[in-house]
Amino acid sequence: MPNNQMPHTLDAEAALLGCLILDEEVQTDVLEALREEDFYQESHRLILDAMKRITAAHKTVDTVTLIDQLTRDGTLERAGGLQAVIDLSGNLPSVANYKQYFSIVRRDAVNRSLIRASRDIAENSAKSPEERSAIDFAEKKIFDISQQEDGNTLSDLSDGVILSQIIDKFEQIEHDPTVFRGLETGFSHLDQITHGLQKGSLVIIAARPGMGKTSLAMNIVEYACLRKGNVAAVFSLEMPRSEITQRLLCAYAETSMEQALSGTLRGSDWKNLLAASDRLRASKIYIDDSSSIKPSEILSKCRRLKAAEGKLDLVMIDYIQLMQSDERMGGGEFNRQQEIASITRFLKIMAKELDVPVIALSQLRRIQTKEPQLSDLRESGAIEQDADLVMFINRPDVGATSEEMAKGGIVKGGAYLQIAKHRNGRSDVRIQLRFIGETTKFIEVEDQGKPREEPVYGKKKPELADPDDAFPGGEDDLPFD
Numbered sequence: 518m519p520n521n522q523m524p525h526t527l528d529a530e531a532a533l534l535g536c537l538i539l540d541e542e543v544q545t546d547v548l549e550a551l552r553e554e555d556f557y558q559e560s561h562r563l564i565l566d567a568m569k570r571i572t573a574a575h576k577t578v579d580t581v582t583l584i585d586q587l588t589r590d591g592t593l594e595r596a597g598g599l600q601a602v603i604d605l606s607g608n609l610p611s612v613a614n615y616k617q618y619f620s621i622v623r624r625d626a627v628n629r630s631l632i633r634a635s636r637d638i639a640e641n642s643a644k645s646p647e648e649r650s651a652i653d654f655a656e657k658k659i660f661d662i663s664q665q666e667d668g669n670t671l672s673d674l675s676d677g678v679i680l681s682q683i684i685d686k687f688e689q690i691e692h693d694p695t696v697f698r699g700l701e702t703g704f705s706h707l708d709q710i711t712h713g714l715q716k717g718s719l720v721i722i723a724a725r726p727g728m729g730k731t732s733l734a735m736n737i738v739e740y741a742c743l744r745k746g747n748v749a750a751v752f753s754l755e756m757p758r759s760e761i762t763q764r765l766l767c768a769y770a771e772t773s774m775e776q777a778l779s780g781t782l783r784g785s786d787w788k789n790l791l792a793a794s795d796r797l798r799a800s801k802i803y804i805d806d807s808s809s810i811k812p813s814e815i816l817s818k819c820r821r822l823k824a825a826e827g828k829l830d831l832v833m834i835d836y837i838q839l840m841q842s843d844e845r846m847g848g849g850e851f852n853r854q855q856e857i858a859s860i861t862r863f864l865k866i867m868a869k870e871l872d873v874p875v876i877a878l879s880q881l882r883r884i885q886t887k888e889p890q891l892s893d894l895r896e897s898g899a900i901e902q903d904a905d906l907v908m909f910i911n912r913p914d915v916g917a918t919s920e921e922m923a924k925g926g927i928v929k930g931g932a933y934l935q936i937a938k939h940r941n942g943r944s945d946v947r948i949q950l951r952f953i954g955e956t957t958k959f960i961e962v963e964d965q966g967k968p969r970e971e972p973v974y975g976k977k978k979p980e981l982a983d984p985d986d987a988f989p990g991g992e993d994d995l996p997f998d
Contacts (some may be wrong), residue, residue, distance in 0.1 A: 524628040525557030529621035534564055535609035536633045537578060543615045544568075544578055551619075555626040563587070563596040564605075567753055580606060589904040627662065634658040656817045698829055700747065700874055703740030710936065711906065714831070714874035717939075719865045719903055721837075723879040723894055724910035729932070730878045731756065732764065732957040733910060735834050737876065738802060739769055746831035748801040750819050756840040758806040762797070764957050773955040784891045801826065811841055819871055829873050836878035837861065837900065858899030865874065865903045881909070891937050907938035912952060932959065 536543045548569065553562040567586040568578045575580055587593040596602060598988055638655045645651035699713030714720055715735075724730045731753075741747040751910040753761050758950070767774040767955055770793035773788045807814075815834065823829040834840070842859040861877075879900055881893045889909035891901045899905060914934040934948040949962045 523557065523632060524625040526621050526625055527558055527561075529625075530556050530558060530561045530617045531605055531696070532609060533567075533615060533618040533622055534561060535605040536612050536615035537568060538580055538583060538606045539609065540612050540615070541577060543612065544572065546655075546911065547577075547615070550573060552620075553624075554630075555622055557625065557629070560595060560597045560601065560631050563590075563592045567592070567596070569907050571691065582878050588896055601953050606779055618677075630662050631659075636660060653817055656820075660813070660816070668690065669673060674949065691713055691951050700735045701745060703744065703960075704737075704934075704948065704950075706961060707934065710946055710948075711942055712942075714876070715905070715941070716872045716874060717869045718905035719861070720866050720874055720876045720905045721879050721900055722876060722910065723900075723907065725881045725889075727915060728910045728912050729952055729957070730818065730910060731761075731835050731957065732768075732952070733934075733959050734835065734876055735764055735957075736768065736959050738833055739765055741803045741831050743769055743796055746801075747832040748822070748828055749803070749833065750822055750829065751802060751804045751898075752810060752832070752834045753804060753806045754808055754810065755835055756806065758804045761804055761806070761889045765802070766790065766793055766797060768956050768958045769796065771956055771958070774957060775955050783865050791968060808839075809841060809956040812860055816863075816867045816870070819867070822872065829871060830875070832868075832871070832873055834864070834878065837864075838880050858903075861900050861903040865905075889935065889937070901938060905940040906936070909935040909937055930954065938992065962978055 533547075537548060551565060553565055556562045556565060564583065564587070566589060570590070571578050571582050571586050580603060584593065587596050587602065593602075593771060602935050638658055641654050642651045643744060643811075644652070645654070676736055679985065698708070699711070699715040700719075701708050701713050720764040722730050722734055735751075738749050738751060742749050752760065761773065766772075767777060768785075770789040770792075771791050772782070776782050777790070795917065805818060815832075819829060819832055829899045837857065837860060840860050842856045842863075864875055864877055879894055881889055889911060891907065894900045894907075912930075913927045914929050914931055932952045934950055936946040938944055939946075950959045951962050952959050
């Protein structure tokens, strides 16, 4: 074809349409997956549209019903006329090759989409005032095409490949219960229940304001990166980078932030802070404190970080209700719910693409006197639907009266983590914690004053490991941009 012409193969388009006319099983297999823009020639697009109208009316596509539908639509002549429609099935090479025809048509369609996207990217780049916006535009154009093509067709289990993989996985777990554990959080009971935070999972940590959502999430980031040498990306829409770093420093040094801010630190505290500062400087924790960031921008920055570091182990976002979707809808409560639903769906897709656990914090409704429930997730039930793991933080001492505290039923700093949803395991589980406010740190109750242990999985209990041995050296922070 000429260099200035879009990719297309008219013979493959006509052959695929002929297969659809002659074979009902082909209709069932590929008709729903086809889009009008998959066809280059207008007459072929009109014929596909007529076919979809016929099947929508629960009728079978054949030459007679197709000609009738095109006639009623007033598009028979634009579709090539009566003889052209008849020739589609009359001149067909072989129905058995319909998958090859389908593959050729889809290949050409994708290439045309890429060419159009390239033109848009070139035009936008020529007039874009900032390099960052130009890159984001280009990445979104390509990502949208990739998402359209990422649809898997239904297939049966007759080949046994998936079943063999699952049986093999179970056998490996039987020999070594730790083989498929995910990213460890440092909270041993949580890690036992979840087997670590799994790759590709969306993890929601939710609570009312002031319960310590950010503190708990950063405790997990601290353990994952400073004690296990992982790479994490932290997106803080609420707190500035300096405040997040301040919390990390005091938590890891186990030093009172209040004393540090009031200038009353002891000599040993300074020693711990300086040692912790060296560790943080060498860590692979990357923080973005943009107050308005869209999901596509987060994905773009994480892609670049993963390429620069060679891996990415964890993403943390604080918090969902402060985010805006890439295509904001109109005002109003209903539309905001749709926007949150769009955001959480994107975050789940992002977790799968990056193959990392994504921790996203969420607010609960303020008016609440009972234990948190999934229905309390603020602004959208889609958060519950898209999440693989939902955990609530509850601290009974927050807001408790002096009389309630005096009775002894409520302990200062007492807290628990409630697993409300767990797609791959137990839910309605409580994990007892204690919140140490001066260091903004959660610990498990029995771990007070003890060094952290490795979590126990199944029958085996790994020996205690020195956290220092697992921490790698590293370069100075590399900014996202």
